[in-house]
Amino acid sequence: MNISKLARLGVAGLLLSTTGLAAQDLDTMSVAELLPLAEAEGTVTVYSFTSRIGKVEAAFEEAYPNIDLQGFDISSTEQIARLTAEAQAGVTNADVVYVSDAAVVLSALLEPGIIGPYVPPRVADRVPAEFQSPLLAQRLSTKVLMYNEEANPDGAPVDSLWDLTREEWSGRVVMVDPLQRGDYLDLMTEIVLQSDSMAAAYEVEFGSAIELGDAANAGEKFIMDLFANDVILVGSTDDVNAAVGGLGQENPPIGFTSYSDRRDNEEEGWALQVANDVAPAPGIIFPAVLALSAEPNSPAAARLVIDFLMGDETETGGPGLAPFYVAGDYLTRSDIAPHPDAVALDDFTAWRVAPASTAEIRAEIGDLILTLQ
Amino acid sequence: MVDVPMRAHGRRVFFQQGTVLKLVVVLILLLLIVFPLIRTVVFTFQPDTIGAWGDVLQGRLSKNLFYKPLGNTLLIGAIVSTGCVLLGGFLAWLVVMTNVPFRRTIGVMATLPFMIPSFAAALAWGTLFRNDRVGGQIGWIQGLGFDVPDWLAWGIVPTLIVLTLHYFSLAFTIIAAALATVNSDLVEAAQIAGAKGRRILMGIILPVTTPALVAAGSLCFAGAVSNFATPALLGLPVRMQTLSTRLFGMIEVGQVGRGYVIGILLVIISGAFLWAGNRFISGRRSYATITGKGGHAKRFDLRAARWPLFCVAMVFLLASTVVPTIVLFASSFAPSSANLFSGWTTHYWIGTSNPSFAQGIPGILYNADITRALVVTLALGVCVAFLGMMIGLLVSYTTARYRDGWLSAAITQFSFLPLLVPGIAFGAAYIAYLGAPIGPFPALYGTFALLVIAGTAYLLPFSVQTGRAVIQQVSGELEESARITGAGFLRRLASITVPLAIRGLSAGGILIFVKIIRDLSLVVLLFTPTMPVMSVLAYRYASEGFAQFANAITVVILVISIVATLLASRLQAKSQPWLKD
Numbered sequence: 001m002n003i004s005k006l007a008r009l010g011v012a013g014l015l016l017s018t019t020g021l022a023a024q025d026l027d028t029m030s031v032a033e034l035l036p037l038a039e040a041e042g043t044v045t046v047y048s049f050t051s052r053i054g055k056v057e058a059a060f061e062e063a064y065p066n067i068d069l070q071g072f073d074i075s076s077t078e079q080i081a082r083l084t085a086e087a088q089a090g091v092t093n094a095d096v097v098y099v100s101d102a103a104v105v106l107s108a109l110l111e112p113g114i115i116g117p118y119v120p121p122r123v124a125d126r127v128p129a130e131f132q133s134p135l136l137a138q139r140l141s142t143k144v145l146m147y148n149e150e151a152n153p154d155g156a157p158v159d160s161l162w163d164l165t166r167e168e169w170s171g172r173v174v175m176v177d178p179l180q181r182g183d184y185l186d187l188m189t190e191i192v193l194q195s196d197s198m199a200a201a202y203e204v205e206f207g208s209a210i211e212l213g214d215a216a217n218a219g220e221k222f223i224m225d226l227f228a229n230d231v232i233l234v235g236s237t238d239d240v241n242a243a244v245g246g247l248g249q250e251n252p253p254i255g256f257t258s259y260s261d262r263r264d265n266e267e268e269g270w271a272l273q274v275a276n277d278v279a280p281a282p283g284i285i286f287p288a289v290l291a292l293s294a295e296p297n298s299p300a301a302a303r304l305v306i307d308f309l310m311g312d313e314t315e316t317g318g319p320g321l322a323p324f325y326v327a328g329d330y331l332t333r334s335d336i337a338p339h340p341d342a343v344a345l346d347d348f349t350a351w352r353v354a355p356a357s358t359a360e361i362r363a364e365i366g367d368l369i370l371t372l373q
Numbered sequence: 374m375v376d377v378p379m380r381a382h383g384r385r386v387f388f389q390q391g392t393v394l395k396l397v398v399v400l401i402l403l404l405l406i407v408f409p410l411i412r413t414v415v416f417t418f419q420p421d422t423i424g425a426w427g428d429v430l431q432g433r434l435s436k437n438l439f440y441k442p443l444g445n446t447l448l449i450g451a452i453v454s455t456g457c458v459l460l461g462g463f464l465a466w467l468v469v470m471t472n473v474p475f476r477r478t479i480g481v482m483a484t485l486p487f488m489i490p491s492f493a494a495a496l497a498w499g500t501l502f503r504n505d506r507v508g509g510q511i512g513w514i515q516g517l518g519f520d521v522p523d524w525l526a527w528g529i530v531p532t533l534i535v536l537t538l539h540y541f542s543l544a545f546t547i548i549a550a551a552l553a554t555v556n557s558d559l560v561e562a563a564q565i566a567g568a569k570g571r572r573i574l575m576g577i578i579l580p581v582t583t584p585a586l587v588a589a590g591s592l593c594f595a596g597a598v599s600n601f602a603t604p605a606l607l608g609l610p611v612r613m614q615t616l617s618t619r620l621f622g623m624i625e626v627g628q629v630g631r632g633y634v635i636g637i638l639l640v641i642i643s644g645a646f647l648w649a650g651n652r653f654i655s656g657r658r659s660y661a662t663i664t665g666k667g668g669h670a671k672r673f674d675l676r677a678a679r680w681p682l683f684c685v686a687m688v689f690l691l692a693s694t695v696v697p698t699i700v701l702f703a704s705s706f707a708p709s710s711a712n713l714f715s716g717w718t719t720h721y722w723i724g725t726s727n728p729s730f731a732q733g734i735p736g737i738l739y740n741a742d743i744t745r746a747l748v749v750t751l752a753l754g755v756c757v758a759f760l761g762m763m764i765g766l767l768v769s770y771t772t773a774r775y776r777d778g779w780l781s782a783a784i785t786q787f788s789f790l791p792l793l794v795p796g797i798a799f800g801a802a803y804i805a806y807l808g809a810p811i812g813p814f815p816a817l818y819g820t821f822a823l824l825v826i827a828g829t830a831y832l833l834p835f836s837v838q839t840g841r842a843v844i845q846q847v848s849g850e851l852e853e854s855a856r857i858t859g860a861g862f863l864r865r866l867a868s869i870t871v872p873l874a875i876r877g878l879s880a881g882g883i884l885i886f887v888k889i890i891r892d893l894s895l896v897v898l899l900f901t902p903t904m905p906v907m908s909v910l911a912y913r914y915a916s917e918g919f920a921q922f923a924n925a926i927t928v929v930i931l932v933i934s935i936v937a938t939l940l941a942s943r944l945q946a947k948s949q950p951w952l953k954d
Contacts, residue, residue, distance in 0.1 A: 090815075177609060235609060370434050
């Protein structure tokens with residue numbers, strides 16, 4: 001090793017440490033300090049797994065007229081594939097990543113350093129620690145059993161998930177193909193992880209202990225029976241919503257979708273309602289996380305977007321949270337009161353997804369579903 | 374071979390005529406087509422992905438992962454290609470050889486379906502025939518009170534119909550071009566000898582056009598088996614899988630290894646079919662039919678069958694062009710598909726952002742994403758068409774003039790490879806190939822160049838096929854005489870081959886332009902938000918439930934395609950001999 005090589009190493013080290021410092025500086029900056037830097041950057045790109053990014057974009061640009069937010073609606077599964085490819089190419093397109101499917105995000109994006117965490121200092125003391133690490137969760141989202149409340153004014157037409165395997169629901173249970181959307185694969189995985197309660201619910205429903213047959217456990221048995229009962233697979237949650245929720249149906253199907261899609265009932269002509277009382281649980285509840293890309297093109301504006309998405313100091317979080325302050329989304333900000341029309345989080349019986357254990361058997365459940373199709 | 378003079382010219386001993394040209398073409402094809410595919414194959418043999426081969430081919434997963442989708446895929450390929458050759462051949466015969474009324478109209482309309490993206494046709498089918506199997510929204514026909522059975526609403530039957538009505542115009546284009554160049558000398562000779570219509574058809578026309586029929590059949594087969602959007606939209610609700618939907622599903626959930634294995638198997642299987650077709654064509658003797666002389670034969674008189682046959686043709690043409698267009702257009706205004714023709718709103722076209730309407734998405738006129746996508750898409754279409762035509766000409770010229778030798782065989786095989794690769798797999802292969810820096814070259818991921826290169830490579834079979842059909846018919850004797858008078862390769866290309874082949878090349882260029890601007894499967898993975906294209910935006914809107922925006926964008930794609938085609942046919946009005954009287 002000669003002197004010039006040492007010098008180059010030194011310079012490289014120096015550069016690395018300054019960028020490190022700069023990022024740390026940005027992490028601790030207030031909104032007022034970030035704003036001039038963000039305005040100098042001009043634009044910021046957001047990958048979002050929800051179409052509500054359209055509303056966020058309008059609200060953000062109204063709040064910060066000198067910054068152009070470019071929001072893109074990309075499913076979580078696709079974001080993971082895309083961000084991985086972009087990282088391989090050494091290209092950074094997204095500044096902010098707003099994504100669910102935490103089981104895969106943690107191992108595929110956070111661990112290899114494709115994305116990184118950021119918690120706006122302004123709200124850090126008002127978000128419980130469990131939602132700050134490893135990534136900041138903005139809200140909890142759901143994939144749960146929903147029914148048509150117009151056709152069923154007295155409540156859900158089923159009282160157990162096992163009802164869905166009965167003859168009368170043959171060809172009338174709708175969901176998105178779990179092999180196409182990760183959230184639904186997570187749902188199926190959780191049902192298997194909860195095999196004990198599935199077995200108990202079976203006994204309550206049918207009055208006899210479950211006979212597993214070819215299945216390894218009660219969860220797998222349920223999935224096999226559900227598919228044997230001609231479950232309908234569609235391409236997107238909105239297809240489920242339209243099928244289940246559409247007004248004027250005499251005998252509507254039932255299906256797994258996002259509780260928060262109930263917010264669009266009036267606009268879309270749906271009558272979606274959550275079947276919260278089905279045994280053992282209506283589905284899953286999982287975090288929607290916010291992260292920075294590893295080397296954002298607009299580091300200050302990116303942080304500003306995340307700050308904006310965490311809501312302002314008003315009672316319901318202001319314009320940044322408005323698209324998410326709806327029944328069926330559970331915001332992680334502890335100082336914002338839960339939405340009055342929703343089932344309270346404590347009463348909401350959906351299973352809380354544990355990313356680590358989901359990641360463990362997720363591929364196996366995917367294979368099981370593959371054999372059933 | 375005269376050895377002595379060649380020795381005098383040194384290098385000629387080593388380079389047979391055309392070898393340099395062949396090597397250049399092979400290199401281009403290697404870079405464009407073969408290396409990305411090899412990269413994909415190599416990927417599946419990595420230690421952590423090699424298990425995918427076992428999963429796909431044997432074991433408990435293989436039945437659903439591979440064998441059932443394979444059965445559906447082959448069924449679709451066989452029926453759609455047969456249907457396309459029959460329908461396309463029938464229409465081509467009507468337009469070129471008979472005195473059916475409104476020949477020009479039929480001729481123009483028969484080329485239109487290919488401009489309608491197959492996903493749009495599938496969406497239009499759903500808008501019309503959707504029944505309540507998946508509850509909720511019903512289609513227009515069920516909305517009128519008719520009961521649509523499941524087999525007509527979903528699955529294999531609608532997939533076959535939509536794909537046949539989509540790909541037949543490809544068969545028509547190829548067969549019509551071949552029929553138009555049937556040498557009148559042959560037909561007239563037969564007529565003088567007293568042969569009747571049937572005899573002329575079976576004895577002259579069919580044998581001369583057999584290469585075109587085989588080419589049309591194999592292209593339709595390849596297109597049908599790799600089509601993704603139609604089986605996905607119409608088959609998924611009844612869990613009908615083809616190899617391409619299976620491949621897409623696997624890549625979507627990150628099981629890239631299995632996806633690539635399925636893709637490779639699809640390539641191998643349809644490769645066998647195409648190889649057989651190619652072998653059939655190459656094994657024949659030369660079928661040069663445009664010579665330095667000759668005119669056009671008398672038309673076959675249909676007599677009383679003129680109008681009935683016209684009506685039969687129009688049923689298919691209306692079903693494949695006008696109906697889907699009207700449905701798409703109407704549903705870009707209609708708030709729901711059951712009420713296609715009432716309560717229209719122009720929001721999806723000219724509305725400004727309104728938070729309570731469609732998640733605040735402004736109408737497509739005020740939508741910056743869509744404007745940018747329009748610019749990118751048009752530029753992409755022009756670049757790919759131009760580049761594709763140039764390479765296509767080079768390839769088809771080389772294989773037509775220097776047909777012998779393993780290099781020519783390799784060129785033919787290579788240039789047809791992309792046909793066998795589902796667009797989505799080709800896109801994935803290109804990400805694997807150019808998605809990371811290669812030596813001093815930077816990664817092309819997310820760049821316009823990547824879209825252009827991948828698009829050119831992907832559509833090369835079409836430019837080559839069109840160029841080839843024409844170039845092979847430009848009789849070698851013309852070029853031969855030019856060479857004798859001392860014209861060099863480029864001179865011969867510019868003064869003889871290009872002018873005579875310009876019809877085929879322009880047709881190829883338009884075909885490519887239209888194909889790339891309405892392509893979905895290839896660009897859906899190459900798409901990055903900063904480099905958006907129209908079809909992907911349309912698909913995204915459709916899959917997010919904003920069918921009206923999707924349909925509005927599709928209408929824009931449609932209009933551009935039609936304008937492009939009309940413009941081109943105006944520019945080359947003289948070179949559509951099948952429309953001449």
